[in-house]
Amino acid sequence: MIVSNRSYVQSLDTRGSPEMNLSHVITEFSFGPYFPDIAQPLDYSFEVAKDRMSCSFLVRTRTHPPTAFMAYQYFMHIVPTTYIAPRSPPLETNQYSVTHYTRKLEHFEGTPGIFFKFDLDPMVITIHQRTTSLVQFIIR
Numbered sequence: 001m002i003v004s005n006r007s008y009v010q011s012l013d014t015r016g017s018p019e020m021n022l023s024h025v026i027t028e029f030s031f032g033p034y035f036p037d038i039a040q041p042l043d044y045s046f047e048v049a050k051d052r053m054s055c056s057f058l059v060r061t062r063t064h065p066p067t068a069f070m071a072y073q074y075f076m077h078i079v080p081t082t083y084i085a086p087r088s089p090p091l092e093t094n095q096y097s098v099t100h101y102t103r104k105l106e107h108f109e110g111t112p113g114i115f116f117k118f119d120l121d122p123m124v125i126t127i128h129q130r131t132t133s134l135v136q137f138i139i140r
Helices: 134-139
Strands: 007-009 024-026 045-047 069-084 091-105 113-120 125-128
Antiparallel strands (some): 024 045
């Protein structure tokens, strides 16, 4: 396993298993504490591997033709965010956007797996939550 500031990689050894299914569910994915009205694009997302994925160099049968391994790639841009609500201390957290790619790996042309790659954006967002008093609301 390799963890760096650019990506997270979990190494998979495909030699020990004739079949591998990389279907996955992401129930929660964030880069900091929760704050109201934040959009977390990967929360409650899933990918289902549609093909049977087999190591064709280990399983050579006529009944199961070799199929491709899959690589799921998530490219994320992380933006540091400060959320300021009335009568509470500022909350330092992060928001992110994501681009998702799915690739079939034919003829051992890559490494199957689920990859998360991220970049930190060089800007900061500050969100001020303000309430409107009744007098201000009526004047508008």
